[in-house]
Amino acid sequence: MDDAERTAGDFTYIDNFKLLLQWQSPAVAPAAGRRGGRGGWQQRGQGSGAGASGEVEAEDLLPALPPGLTAVQVVADFLTELRGYIFRHLVRCAPAHISAPASSSPLPLLDGSHIGWCLTVPAMWDEAAKSRLRQAANRAGMATAADPAALQMILEPEAAALAAAVLQVPPAAAPAAAATSTARKTGGGGAAVIDEAVEVHLRRIDAAERSDDAASSAVTAAAATARSGPKAGPAPAPAASLCEGDVLLVMDCGGGTADVTLHRVRGAGAGLRLEEAAEGRGVPAGGRFVDAAAWSYLRSELGGGAWDGWRAAHVREWAQLAGSWEAAKRFPGPVSLQLPPALLAAVAAGARKPRGRPRSTMLGLGRRSAAGGAGGPLRPDGVFVLREEVLEARVVGPVVGRIIAAAEKVLREGARAGSAATKVLLTGGLANSAALQRRAASMAASHGAQLLLPRSPSASVVTGAVLFGQLPARVSARRCRLSYGVMTATAWSSAHEDSHRERGYPGWILDDEGERLADDVFKQFVHRGQLVETDEVVVHTFSPIYRSEQSVAFRMYATESSTASYTVEPGMREVAEVELELPADWRSKVQSRHDYKLEAELRFGATEITLLARDLHTRNAVATTLSWTSDPVSLPAV
Known part of the structure; x- marks a missing residue:
């Protein structure tokens, strides 16, 4: 268009x-x-x-x-x-x-x-x-x-780790695999033909090296002409693989986020599984942030009015310039970009007109001498140069710093928990950046780990997603990011009395049998940092409080605290609710309300959590996926 x-x-x-x-x-x-x-x-x-x-x-x-x-x-x-x-x-x-x-x-x-x-x-x-x-x-x-x-x-990051673990080519087999067009692998449900293009060739990257991925990739003609000349990469790095007992730190650096997780490799072959070894971290950092920093720098040098007007009116030129930058930014620098004609014209039109001389259309394009003067980033031929010191200080460096800081925290937490990383996997589109590779390799070496890079870092996540769709059990356990539980009422105790006196909660209520109950009690199902198996189910039993009740609401709460006792504590938030209908004559079926049993079940799926409530007498049940929305999507009662 x-x-x-x-x-x-x-x-x-x-x-x-x-x-x-x-x-x-x-x-x-x-x-x-x-x-x-x-x-x-x-x-x-x-x-x-x-x-x-x-x-x-x-x-x-x-x-x-x-x-x-x-x-x-x-x-x-x-x-x-x-x-x-x-x-x-x-x-x-x-x-x-x-x-x-x-x-x-x-x-x-x-x-x-x-x-x-x-x-x-x-x-x-x-x-x-x-x-x-x-x-x-x-x-x-x-x-x-x-x-x-x-x-x-x-x-x-789990998808990237899954692709690396399941589809990896062992070092000894890598040369042979590269010569074949397809490879046949067995996984769970039987044999599947996998194109050689998605084979995950893991390469070890040392701190003093950078990947040859950028140099060996085909660079578009537009990007090639926008640079001063191609940079030859080093020889391919040594092949590597994952094996039983490895603790793998995954740094998935995509467009808008950088996620860092730690996984222990269990088993091998068709029985290989991934188990989360420590709570992961994520930061808003990635290729989009590098791009934004680059455009911010160009805008400041060329003039905000000229840049904004051109970008709004000439989306096609903008997309072409963004494509050239996308291919060029993986190199160490400097980066040279040929500015589009309409942008050059807009900058020239916005430049101050020297007294007594015609407006220049080439030199003096920027608002300041920094853009168009001698030694400035904008050359007379319309090529804008981002020097290495600019890339480090203002474009790539700050984003890489955020990512490395998050990875360091996960590495330290894993080591304290007895899961020191042995290997670091760098994936995602930004993994092609030589600057990120250098910093990640140095970080890995300081922790005694190897840095591994897939042949196609940007394809690892989507490849792992396909594998997960076929073999979801390969990701076998995760660490809870939050503590989850339901709001309930329990018999009043001295602990409730002490909390009420010191903090003002909980309050209390009386049931139909005159029993004093503490209200707003947090019945914890799992705590933050707990290792939970995929498809694990945690169940607790409850009873209605009043004989007049025709339905019971189960409200699920979440908190970052692992020791919370009440749903009214700071940081506690309601994340889901289900309402279970009771039969009209439910009280006539039991002598005491305590005899009428209801179950609340928390089921851990692949990436979502399901809350299910069940009447053990009628087998009626209702469920919802866990969310923060006030209108959760409930499944019909069964």
Whole structure:
């Protein structure tokens, strides 16, 4: 779509919209604090202190949505288009055993129920963001009420670790594997043919080296002409592999987030499993933050008015410049970018006109001599140069620093828990950055670990997602990020009395039998940091309080504290609720209310938690997935 077509059709170019699922309420459009036309092209951090310090916050990247649109709807529209594209591809390529020719159509038929979807989510996302993504996927038709299991979600660093562990090529087999076009591997449900392109060749990267991935990759012609010349990489790094007993630190550095997790490798071959060894961390840092810092620097040097006006009016040129930067930023530096003609014209038009001389269209393009003068970043031929010291101080360095700091914390926590990392896996699009590779290799060496890099770091997560959809049991245990429990009432005790006297809670109530009960008690099911098996179920038994009750509400709470006792404590928040209907004559079936048993069950799935309440007398049950929304999606009673 060219700029004229986009403008005439009143279309809006939006990027970074996935970030809104975590950092922006889906029901509220971003505030129009800074002018950005009607589109979402302008980062709200532009013109702020972000350009001066090189630090870009998540809020600086949030796009402004057109009126009437929510983040969930925008993501749903994107996933709808993606789903349609994939479905059309499968129709064209589906093998005979899952399709049949239609009598009146030249295209084969493909049953949509044969397709399972697995979406990846950053490990740092909270339950609310995951819930919003599932809402968007449901709107896009990836799951239905009849088949909710068709959609699964996996944490992105876990997906990367799974791909590295399951599809790895052992060092001795790597040369032979590279010579073959396909490889056959067995996994759980039987044999599966895996294209050689997704084989995970893990390479060991030493602190003094950088990966040859960037240099060996095909660079687009636009990116190649935007640089002063190609940089030859070193010889391929030695191959490596994961094995039983390894403790693997995963640094998944994507576009908007950098997630760090620690996993212990259990078993081998078809029996290989991953067990989370320490609580992971995530930071808002990734390729998008590097990009934003680069554009902030260009904007400050070229002039905010010229940059903003050009970017709003010439989206095609903007996309081309962004593509050139995407290929060039993985190199150490300096980075040279050929500025588009319309941008150069806008900068020239905004330059001050020297008295008595015509306005220059080449030299003096910037607002200050720093941009267009001798030694400035903008050369006379329209090439903008980001020097190595600029990249380190203002563009790449601050983002890499955030990522390394998060990884160091997880490494230290793992070591204190007896799970010192033996290997570090660097994945995600930003893993192609030579600067990040150098820092990560140095960090790994300081902890006595090896840094491993897949042949295609940016493909590891999506490859692992496919594997997880087929073999979900391979991720066998996770650490709880929060403590979870339900609100209940229990017999009044001296501990409740002491808390009431010192802190003002809990309060108390009387049941129908005159028993004094402490209210707002937090019945903990799991505590923060606890290792929980996938598909583990924790069950506790309860009873109704009053004979007049016709339903019982089970309210699930979460807190960062591992020792919380009451739901009214600071930091406690309600995350889900289910209401269980009781039979009208339930009290006539038992002598005491304590004899009528109800169960609350917390079930841990792959990346979501389910709260289920069950009447043990009628077998009636109701469930909901755990979320922070006030209107959780409940499953029908069964």
